[in-house]
Amino acid sequence: MPASNTLVSLGVATVAAPVVLFSVMLRRARKLAVEPQETRISCTEDLHRSFSRGVSSVLPLESVRHYLKPRSLEFILESNRFGPFQPQLCSKSSSDSLKGYWICKGPPGKSQLEVESDVVLVWFHGGGYCFGDPLSPAVSLLRVAEIAAARGISMSIFSVEYTLAPAATFPRQQEEAVAAYRHLVETKAIPPDKIILAGDSAGGHLVLSCLIALHSEGIQRPKGALLMYPWVNLTNNSPTFESNRHKDVLSKRLLDRCVEAVIGERGRVEALNLEDLINPWEPGREHAWNMILPSFTWVNVGRHDVLLHDVQTFVERARAKGARVQLEITPNATHGWNFTVDKNAEKFFCGLGPEDQVPQGVMAGSDSVCEGIFKILEDDLFAVVGDGD
Numbered sequence: 001m002p003a004s005n006t007l008v009s010l011g012v013a014t015v016a017a018p019v020v021l022f023s024v025m026l027r028r029a030r031k032l033a034v035e036p037q038e039t040r041i042s043c044t045e046d047l048h049r050s051f052s053r054g055v056s057s058v059l060p061l062e063s064v065r066h067y068l069k070p071r072s073l074e075f076i077l078e079s080n081r082f083g084p085f086q087p088q089l090c091s092k093s094s095s096d097s098l099k100g101y102w103i104c105k106g107p108p109g110k111s112q113l114e115v116e117s118d119v120v121l122v123w124f125h126g127g128g129y130c131f132g133d134p135l136s137p138a139v140s141l142l143r144v145a146e147i148a149a150a151r152g153i154s155m156s157i158f159s160v161e162y163t164l165a166p167a168a169t170f171p172r173q174q175e176e177a178v179a180a181y182r183h184l185v186e187t188k189a190i191p192p193d194k195i196i197l198a199g200d201s202a203g204g205h206l207v208l209s210c211l212i213a214l215h216s217e218g219i220q221r222p223k224g225a226l227l228m229y230p231w232v233n234l235t236n237n238s239p240t241f242e243s244n245r246h247k248d249v250l251s252k253r254l255l256d257r258c259v260e261a262v263i264g265e266r267g268r269v270e271a272l273n274l275e276d277l278i279n280p281w282e283p284g285r286e287h288a289w290n291m292i293l294p295s296f297t298w299v300n301v302g303r304h305d306v307l308l309h310d311v312q313t314f315v316e317r318a319r320a321k322g323a324r325v326q327l328e329i330t331p332n333a334t335h336g337w338n339f340t341v342d343k344n345a346e347k348f349f350c351g352l353g354p355e356d357q358v359p360q361g362v363m364a365g366s367d368s369v370c371e372g373i374f375k376i377l378e379d380d381l382f383a384v385v386g387d388g389d
Helices: 003-031 043-058 061-067 073-077 083-088 138-150 172-187 202-216 252-275 308-320 337-351 364-377
Strands: 091-094 099-104 119-124 155-160 195-200 224-228 296-302 325-330
Touching: 043 252, 061 252, 073 138, 099 138, 099 172, 119 138, 119 172, 119 202, 119 364, 138 155, 138 337, 138 364, 155 172, 172 195, 172 202, 195 202, 195 364, 202 224, 202 252, 224 364, 296 308, 296 364, 308 325, 325 364, 337 364
Parallel strands: 119 155, 119 195, 195 224, 224 296, 296 325
Antiparallel strands: 091 099, 099 155
């Protein structure tokens, strides 16, 4: 990151800290008498969320990108947990149609050909189409493969690298997602009914954009889709942008800047049918979700996420079209909650030996992702009951 941007970032953080502290204390004092105790966020958590939200909304996008960089690959490959399996993990694929990383081919320590795995999980990272990296979720995804293996399910995981804005605008990312899927099916000969497309935030939007293109091109759908707090409406104007604006780590201003970068003036017309996946841009253009989505889709969003209402609306409308979708709402959770939880535990987790048991509650975000995967795989649970919404 250029020195000028570093200085700007330090300046913003220095100025923001006292402003955030004062505004949080004032807001909490006003709400103390009227807000039920059980709905309150702790003061420490409130300050953390408010600082993250405030600083990211004004920092240059390049600075935000710098601070969201993942841990080094060496941290993973030289760790106690995964060092013994180093040659098998996080291998880069650089073919024209399949760019990204094979996080694992089979469970860690039990390498196999991708096509031999019971499941191939294809992950699209989040980051507003402006940030993020295919290796950002690597530790969490390795834990997902471990949990699946403990249930007798062998899993290969590929994390897709797609072009970020402003280097490319829509529909480039959609085209790259479709190319990756086709490569896995046509070149790697992986049956579609072994593939689960998954993504978080903008990655969830990209999963849906990919599925829309697969449908229009007559390509067989994957077995399932897993969407973590998907950014389904890039207009950023739903009610929870207001009701959750002091509860989430995400701000409307940051998202609006990301949209401006990824849609762009020249790309806006082509992206109209992808910008808002809830409301058709003209009458009669509703998405036929029963024909687009796989036989089962699992969705998760936090109760404090600004995207909550949009996600709920998407699920309702997909179901109304006949799609099987299960929604789980995680209490008191913000946008990106699963990776936040896992990041806090990564150092401890990677310090464990390959055979060490992982204590309950450690890498809990990965547990949630696995819950969705298991729901997709268990055909007898395809009837949607007992949602958390």
